[in-house]
Amino acid sequence: MSNNYSQWQAMLAISKASFRAIFRSPSAVIFSFAFPLIFILVFGFIGGGSPTVRIGFTKTTDTTQRNAVYQQLAKYKTIRIVEKSEEELRNDLSKGRITALIDMQPNKSDTFPLYNISLLTSTASVDRLAILQSTLKDIIVNIDRRAAPDAPTYAKIDLPPPMPGRVYKAIDFILPGQLGFSLLSAGVFGVAFLFFNLRQQLVLKRFFATPIKRGYILFGEGISRVLFQLITAVVILLIGKFVFGFTLVHGVVTFIELLILSLVGLIVFMGFGFIVSGLAKNESTIPPFANMFTLPQFLLAGTFFSIDTFPKWLQPLCRILPLTHLNDAMRNIAFEGSHLIDCGKQLGILGLWGIALYAVAIKVFRWE
Known part of the structure; x- marks a missing residue:
């Protein structure tokens, strides 16, 4: 009789x-579907995001005290200066992450206007x-x-034709974060309550009375x-795409890669739940x-x-937080056009977290 017992069939049951x-x-249902969708709907309908204008400056820009325009601009609370290489700034500009790349040059003849200001923009930052x-x-x-x-006038503003770009919408930032929110909630709260209740209600003890092995119970x-x-990830991504225009650069390929990434993130987060x-x-x-595991990540992981x-x-x-790297990888794949193979750093850090979490989980997990 025992020879005919199938561990796989028992696991699937x-x-x-x-x-x-x-x-x-x-x-x-509330934590996995309702909460993320509510946030997506709110941010999706708002659409405008923060009023902060992010800008960058060329290497040749005069940033000395002599340049009164630069000094005043740097003091504005609505202006955030991004300090990166010019190549990175141009890349951000094409994707709507900064509003303009500014070049401020003094007039060599010391005649008015004393400064010539050139604003390089893209079609992604016109708003x-x-x-x-x-x-x-x-x-x-x-x-x-x-x-x-x-x-x-002290300075003259020149506006060259905008370079082509892809609009970075509010939903492109918020949806990956809410998908990560859903995965983390399910991995921690779902697994923790599930296995605690299985112990308390003596369900695990009943399982032990059958020939099924413990590993198959966990897998099941x-x-x-x-x-x-x-399923939750599919629903969130489809609503984001067809209701709010969430960017999937490579279409179906990007969609599938996001699901694979969701699977990786969930497996890692389930380690928190087992602990x-x-x-x-x-x-x-x-x-x-x-x-203790989820709240800091909700607030600090982007x-x-x-x-x-x-x-x-x-x-x-x-x-350091694992949700940070899951969110970064999702945004890179969805909007930047990266593939899973390009997210080696994020996947590597998630892998290290997974190894550490399951090592602790094995030590503290109790069957009874």
């Missing part, structure tokens, strides 16, 4: 039952260009009134969780333990805001 149970759980132009004109007018009231429950979250379920003494201790907006001393901590 567990997966099927667990899959049905997940859909019957209000908390699973913020008006804000930048208005800011520069206000600065120049104020300088003219104060320093040279009877002379021609894990498969159901993975399938559910992949929490092993440490929790009762059901009321699961949320505090789980929030889920809602770019890491660049945080203080510089905090950014290295942000870049």
Whole structure:
């Protein structure tokens, strides 16, 4: 009789039952579907994102104290100066990540206008260009009134034809973050509550009375969780694409790569869940333990805001978190046009997190 027992069939039976149970759980549906979709809808309809205008300067720009326009522009709270190489700045410009690449050159003859300002823009940044132009004109007018009231204008603005670019919409930033939010919530809360309840309700003990091996129990429950979250990812991506125009650079190929990346992220995050379920003494201790892992990542991993907006001393901590690298990889694949093979750094760090998490999970996980 025992020779005819199939571990695989038993595992698939567990997966099927667990899959049905997940859909019957209000908390699973809310955390995996409702919360991310609510945030996507809110940010999608807002669409405008932050009013901050990001700009860069060429290497030859005069940034000395003599250049009054530069000094005044750097003080504006709505202006954020991005410091990168000129090649990186041009790349960001073509993708709408900065509004303009500015070149400020003094007039060699020392006659008015004293400075020539050239604004290199792209078709991806036209929505913020008006804000930048208005800011520069206000600065120049104020300088003219104060320093040279009877002379021609202090600086002249030149606007060359914009370079071609791809518009970086608010949904292109927020959707990968919310997908990561959903995966992290499911991996931590879902797995922690699942295995704790299986122990408390003596379901695992009943499993042990059958010939199924323990590893197949884990695989069976894990498969159901993975399938559910992949369905969640598909729904989120499709709504983002067809309702809000979420960018999938390579179409179906990008869509499939995002699903594969979601699978990798979920497997890593499930390690947090196994640790929490092993440490929790009762059901009321699961949320505090789980929030220790999830809350810092929700706030600091670039889920809602770019890491660049945080203080510089905090950014290295942000870049340690696994959700940060999952979000970065998703945005690179969806908008930048990268492929999984180009995300070696992010995948490598996620892999290291996975190894560390499951090493701890093996030590603390309890069957009874």
